[in-house]
Amino acid sequence: xxxxKATDTASSAKAKTTTATAAATAKPARKRSAKRLDIRLxxxxxxxxxxxxxxxxxxxxxxxxxxxxxxxxxxxxxDATPSTPLRQWFHQHPEQFDExxxxxxxxxxxxxxxHNVMLTELHxxxxxxxxxxLTAAHRLVDDDTPTHLHVLRDFLESH
Numbered sequence: 436x437x438x439x440k441a442t443d444t445a446s447s448a449k450a451k452t453t454t455a456t457a458a459a460t461a462k463p464a465r466k467r468s469a470k471r472l473d474i475r476l477x478x479x480x481x482x483x484x485x486x487x488x489x490x491x492x493x494x495x496x497x498x499x500x501x502x503x504x505x506x507x508x509x510x511x512x513x514d515a516t517p518s519t520p521l522r523q524w525f526h527q528h529p530e531q532f533d534e535x536x537x538x539x540x541x542x543x544x545x546x547x548x549x550h551n552v553m554l555t556e557l558h559x560x561x562x563x564x565x566x567x568x569l570t571a572a573h574r575l576v577d578d579d580t581p582t583h584l585h586v587l588r589d590f591l592e593s594h
Contacts, residue, residue, distance in 0.1 A: 473565040488565030498571035514553040
């Protein structure tokens, strides 16, 4: 019969191996801020509301027919939006949102890897309080239809 000390040592070694194996195979945890970010989505044509917090236009193009003074935009995050080729591709293939989402996330990740000033600015604004991401897209009216704002919001919350 093995001694108690030998059994404890074997159990301890097995536990360390199991823990090391689990740590090596585990997916890296996403960065999460201690505080939940307050990101809202809204059409740029909707009237400003004090509850909007910082109003950030997240479209590459300025909304047609919208006067800058009336829009009350605090920041234009032009470079944190889908590239022109990706935007044009998605307009031709709106049914392929999952593919669009992955391509846009790849673009955002490459911006993030370059420590993009635009993404840094968005994170700083989010640290100060609510941010409302604005778009001219008509699709935002239907909450069940995702847009690039949904992808951008998810990206900001996970980075």
